Amino acid sequence: MGAHIYRDKGPIIKNARRPYAFLYSWKTNNGRRPTVLLELLGIDYYLHPVDLDLKVQKEDWYLKKNANGKIPTLAWVDEKGDITYINESAAILLFLADKYDKSRNFSFRPGSKEYYLQLEWLFFELSGFCPYKSNWRFFHNLPERNETAVSRFRDESIRCLKVLETRLNKTGTGYLVGDHLSLADITLYTWIRPSQMDTYEEVIESLPNIKNWILRIGNIPEIKKGLAVFD
Known part of the structure; x- marks a missing residue:
């Protein structure tokens, strides 16, 4: 399959x-x-x-x-x-x-509290971390760098990581919502996984909850397979 x-x-x-x-x-x-x-x-x-x-x-x-x-x-x-x-x-x-x-092994029942929290973190990634990190990489890689833009989007990306660190500390389950892997984790992991961190490695070292979250999710065989289907 x-x-x-x-x-x-x-x-x-x-x-x-x-x-x-x-x-x-x-x-x-x-x-x-x-x-x-x-x-x-x-x-x-x-x-x-x-x-x-x-x-x-x-x-x-x-x-x-x-x-x-x-x-x-x-x-x-x-x-x-x-x-x-x-x-x-x-x-x-x-x-x-x-x-x-x-069976909602990777999501939550529509209408439940967890369902709406899952949506919250989906939108957080789509409207926050994703565009901030994309813009940071764009301005960082320009031949003539705009240091103001680089600093702004890098700082905002790091701020978003710290928000995630706080969230993971609050749930205490190792996941962004509830007690199992969900669409929220999948969505954010694809942008935070090790090969996508660029210069964030030193930041991640100071965020133990995110560091453990990355390791936990990255070791799931199906996630490894899903990331590698184009290779």
Whole structure:
């Protein structure tokens, strides 16, 4: 079970057992979120690599599925062969959890307190840490660096890490919400994992809860597999 790399554009696959998930994605932090969850769920899914270096995401065929020209995009093919396209990584995670995670091993029941806390930390990553860290890397790597911008976005990124440290200390469970791994952890881990830390290593050393959280999540076999599907 797991990913079936599918080079054709899909998402309709002759003789495939319906319903099924057909993912268009690439080896980015956002692009790996759905593959991590799909591997944790232990289901078969189809994966079409969308090479961002070749600007495949801007081709007409892809823009018909995602007008924003970004990855990832999930095509859900139901029992009748009807297709639903879901864009944005967090929306895809929520969709997959509702379809496949009936026991709520990696999510929480809609309407519960934990469900809304999970949403809170999803949005924290999407509106806070992710754009701050992206901008820090962008300005840091410019040939002519704007030190004011570099400092601002680096400081904001570190501030967000300290917010996470406080949260993990408060829960005391080793997870951002409740007592088990959830979409909140998956979403943030893809951006904080060791290979993505850049110059944050010294900061992480001073944040023991985040350091242990990184080690714990990074050692889960399915997460390793989900991160490596594009390799």
